[in-house]
Amino acid sequence: MLFRLSLNTPKFEVFRLLNAELLHFLEHSLNKNDFDRGLFTQGDIGQSCWDNARENDARATKDLTRDKFEKLFIALNQSGEAIKRQLFEAMRDQQNMRDFFTAPNRDLLLFLPQPCFVALKKVATHLYCATKDLGPIIAASGGSDIMSHFNAFRAHAVNGNVCKACGMEKLAVFRAGVVDGDQWRADYDHQLCKSKYPIFAVHPDNLIPLCDVCNQDAKKAKDLFRDSDGHERLTFYPFNEEAKELISIQFENLRDPEPTIKVRWATRDDELLNKLDTWDEVYEIRNRVEGQFRSLEAIIEDEISPMDQAHLEMRIRDEARPKSIDTLKRKEWAFWYQKLFSVLEQIDMSPFIAKWDFVQQQASDGGDYIMND
Ligand SMILES: [Zn+2]
Numbered sequence: 604m605l606f607r608l609s610l611n612t613p614k615f616e617v618f619r620l621l622n623a624e625l626l627h628f629l630e631h632s633l634n635k636n637d638f639d640r641g642l643f644t645q646g647d648i649g650q651s652c653w654d655n656a657r658e659n660d661a662r663a664t665k666d667l668t669r670d671k672f673e674k675l676f677i678a679l680n681q682s683g684e685a686i687k688r689q690l691f692e693a694m695r696d697q698q699n700m701r702d703f704f705t706a707p708n709r710d711l712l713l714f715l716p717q718p719c720f721v722a723l724k725k726v727a728t729h730l731y732c733a734t735k736d737l738g739p740i741i742a743a744s745g746g747s748d749i750m751s752h753f754n755a756f757r758a759h760a761v762n763g764n765v766c767k768a769c770g771m772e773k774l775a776v777f778r779a780g781v782v783d784g785d786q787w788r789a790d791y792d793h794q795l796c797k798s799k800y801p802i803f804a805v806h807p808d809n810l811i812p813l814c815d816v817c818n819q820d821a822k823k824a825k826d827l828f829r830d831s832d833g834h835e836r837l838t839f840y841p842f843n844e845e846a847k848e849l850i851s852i853q854f855e856n857l858r859d860p861e862p863t864i865k866v867r868w869a870t871r872d873d874e875l876l877n878k879l880d881t882w883d884e885v886y887e888i889r890n891r892v893e894g895q896f897r898s899l900e901a902i903i904e905d906e907i908s909p910m911d912q913a914h915l916e917m918r919i920r921d922e923a924r925p926k927s928i929d930t931l932k933r934k935e936w937a938f939w940y941q942k943l944f945s946v947l948e949q950i951d952m953s954p955f956i957a958k959w960d961f962v963q964q965q966a967s968d969g970g971d972y973i974m975n976d
Pocket residue numbers: 766767768769770771772813814815816817818
């Protein structure tokens with residue numbers, strides 16, 4: 604994460620209860636041969652999972668919540684008590700997400716036979732994609748659905764509307780004249796993707812709203828703890844670690860016609876470097892920033908539109924001033940542009956300014972030409 608999550612980030616009660624339901628189910632499947640209502644919690648959440656079944660819903664063409672649980676139960680029973688116990692204990696003992704990020708167990712579910720893993724993944728995916736939106740589940744969780752949770756998450760007094768992973772995009776555009784429940788919302792990212800870590804599919808600390816670019820274009824199902832070549836790596840825990848103090852912007856070839864802007868890491872700590880590299884690879888941070896900053900000339904024209912050298916220098920000083928926390932929560936790219944201008948303030952820009960005068964002169968000559976034509 605570029606910015607850690609706010610301490611007052613609300614937990615989504617529906618996820619908390621569905622996560623507890625899955626754990627309860629695995630525990631009560633031990634030493635049991637029949638699939639029945641007793642495998643679910645006694646209250647309304649258990650009842651809602653039980654009631655959400657094909658036989659209760661004549662319109663259903665696909666398996667619903669209870670049916671998916673039943674298939675998992677059958678697969679588990681076929682693999683024996685030892686496997687059932689190991690799965691229950693794996694989930695029970697890994698509920699502290701912060702501990703998991705500190706000492707990740709990358710092969711947590713490797714012991715699970717393939718049919719069990721597939722059935723577990725189907726339950727987990729269904730809980731996340733479908734069960735969480737069922738009316739009775741929302742009612743049993745205090746009436747707050749995912750849209751209300753999203754609105755609470757991105758409230759200005761909490762995290763604000765800028766993506767915490769990149770700082771480059773809004774979570775979702777806010778529309779005036781539209782009630783809270785009908786606003787657009789960002790998708791929730793599974794930090795530990797549900798295809799590899801299905802037992803965390805509805806863990807409330809594993810689900811974070813991120814911008815579409817981070818979640819859908821860049822991250823997809825990448826494993827935070829192992830790169831695509833299978834090498835182990837570490838990653839920032841979103842609730843208490845962040846990259847914002849560990850970044851520097853550098854210029855290369857400032858005397859060239861088009862200087863190059865690079866994002867670099869401002870630390871020598873091996874563990875932090877490892878986490879920064881993971882963050883960069885997962886969300887394509889450097890590619891995106893360096894892509895946005897590929898033309899210094901265009902940035903100066905777009906952000907400053909200088910009248911002369913004195914105006915340019917004054918405006919760079921302005922833009923280099925640190926942004927308030929409020930601005931960083933509201934305005935996408937604010938962190939990155941401030942970083943860029945604070946470096947520009949420090950370096951000798953005279954070669955670039957000479958060129959800028961030239962370009963400006965050309966532009967006004969071009970204008971004259973068109974007017975006189
Ligand atoms: Zn983002």
